[in-house]
Amino acid sequence: MARNAYAGAPPPKPIRRVMDRDLTKEEFARYHDLIYKIAGIHYPSEKLELLSNRIRRRLRATNEASFDSYLRRIAQGSESKERQEFLNSITTNETYFFRCQRHWDHFRAWLEEKKKDPDTRRNGLRLWSAAASNGAEACTMLIVLHQVFGDGFGGVSVDIVGTDLSTAILDEARAARFRPYALAQTPPQVVDKYFTKADKDEYVFDRRLLQHVRFQQHNLMDKLTVPQPFDAVFVRNVMIYFDQESRERVLQHAFDLMRPGGLLIVGESESLLSVKHGFEYVKPSIFVKPIAGAVAKKPTPAR
Numbered sequence: 001m002a003r004n005a006y007a008g009a010p011p012p013k014p015i016r017r018v019m020d021r022d023l024t025k026e027e028f029a030r031y032h033d034l035i036y037k038i039a040g041i042h043y044p045s046e047k048l049e050l051l052s053n054r055i056r057r058r059l060r061a062t063n064e065a066s067f068d069s070y071l072r073r074i075a076q077g078s079e080s081k082e083r084q085e086f087l088n089s090i091t092t093n094e095t096y097f098f099r100c101q102r103h104w105d106h107f108r109a110w111l112e113e114k115k116k117d118p119d120t121r122r123n124g125l126r127l128w129s130a131a132a133s134n135g136a137e138a139c140t141m142l143i144v145l146h147q148v149f150g151d152g153f154g155g156v157s158v159d160i161v162g163t164d165l166s167t168a169i170l171d172e173a174r175a176a177r178f179r180p181y182a183l184a185q186t187p188p189q190v191v192d193k194y195f196t197k198a199d200k201d202e203y204v205f206d207r208r209l210l211q212h213v214r215f216q217q218h219n220l221m222d223k224l225t226v227p228q229p230f231d232a233v234f235v236r237n238v239m240i241y242f243d244q245e246s247r248e249r250v251l252q253h254a255f256d257l258m259r260p261g262g263l264l265i266v267g268e269s270e271s272l273l274s275v276k277h278g279f280e281y282v283k284p285s286i287f288v289k290p291i292a293g294a295v296a297k298k299p300t301p302a303r
Helices: 025-039 045-062 067-075 080-091 101-116 118-123 136-149 151-155 167-175 188-194 244-256
Strands: 125-129 158-164 195-198 202-205 213-217 230-235 258-266 280-283 286-288
Touching: 025 045, 025 067, 025 080, 045 067, 045 080, 067 080, 080 167, 101 136, 101 230, 101 258, 125 136, 136 151, 136 158, 136 188, 136 213, 158 167, 167 213, 188 195, 230 244, 244 258
Parallel strands: 125 158, 125 230, 158 213, 230 258
Antiparallel strands: 195 202, 258 286, 280 286
8 A cells, every 4th residue: 555645744724715706785884884983984885896806815815714704803803913904905095296286286385475484484394194195195295395495495394294094005105116107297307306216117205305204004083193283284085985974083183183274185076065174265175274263163064
């Protein structure tokens, strides 16, 4: 009789078969409720197939047997690491420099006024990129700041905080290495001045400017802890995933963390109609925190 080559060896671990179907409507509803509870994000039903595909990747990575078993796992408080991996997989996205040019035109004009204000030199400027993604928005802020104030920002202290729910995309932001797509809307002379061409068709952002931004993980459903209030907050292209209650919560957090007169910019497609908040309307998707703080605390519907 032939000798079994595997005699005495432990049997191999079974490889669980990854689900080869999409979520059912009931399964989707349970995932939707958990995502909303954790992050305040409303995952629309038309993205059932997309969510199914992203969950299947996590099933392969964790060797989970089913959608239900994985859901039970990430619902546990003790599984914070895998829960973060799950959130990374469903929220990671890519943006680009100078997205929505009229926002940057307004930001530039706002900075020109700030440059004339003696308080700016005394107090510096603190800005928040509240849905930082791959860091393109925060780095665009730095470019415009440098263009307005000059080298060393003319002696003005500049501090930018970039936050995102996804730890994976924040790692990309800290690296500040961008593919050509991210620079498609950037004038060639700006690319030449603020980026260095690297291998693998990547562009590396100016390291001297990058030191003025710090990226950290943050859930917009929670209040960010900062030592001083912000002069401007960009919270763009993220509230489209929130319902009215979550939007109001995000806007209240931003309001509480801003100086009177501070600038708020939201995404062009993010209507604040019927959303209660304390900001004053300037023009579509651009608002300011009123100087009179007592009046500003009264929630008013957006225009």
